[in-house]
Amino acid sequence: MKLIDGPDTAAALTAEREVYSWGNGGNFILGHGDQRSKLTPTRVSALDNVPVQAVAAGLFHSIAIAEDGDVYVWGEGKRHQFGQSYFPKPAQVTIQKYSVQNYSSSFIYIYIYIFSR
Numbered sequence: 001m002k003l004i005d006g007p008d009t010a011a012a013l014t015a016e017r018e019v020y021s022w023g024n025g026g027n028f029i030l031g032h033g034d035q036r037s038k039l040t041p042t043r044v045s046a047l048d049n050v051p052v053q054a055v056a057a058g059l060f061h062s063i064a065i066a067e068d069g070d071v072y073v074w075g076e077g078k079r080h081q082f083g084q085s086y087f088p089k090p091a092q093v094t095i096q097k098y099s100v101q102n103y104s105s106s107f108i109y110i111y112i113y114i115f116s117r
Contacts, residue, residue: 006057012041017051019044019064027060027076028088046089047072064090 004011008085009023020041021030028035031044051067061075072090 002055004055004057006062007059008086009062010041010053011057012061013052017053017067019047019052019055021057021062028086029057029060031062031074031076031088031090033088044090046074061087067087089102 001015002011002013003053006023006029008026009021011022012020012093014020019031019092020043021032021040022041023030025032025035025037030038030042031046032038033046045057047064050064050070052072053067054065058075061073061077064072066072068087070092071094072092074087076086
């Protein structure tokens, strides 16, 4: 299991490639479809059947990269990260072809201007 901590949230990526999140639910950052905070790890059900290889949690939004390279985002995007204000649950987005080797919370901002829907 890999633990990812954001400013007010945390996430876990299990050996089974499932994503769990907990903490402050504001701005839909937990990916559960609502803004309720969670005190215990809760599976991000929108990513069921999506084997995830990496997760990053930022201040306002989160990103997951699937094993097949697909990118999923959720949380606040009103600063033009995603082209719309909010993604309450993980949504698949397409990006221009880039190779990403290392993942960290700061990697979220690499994608600000390369998302398209």
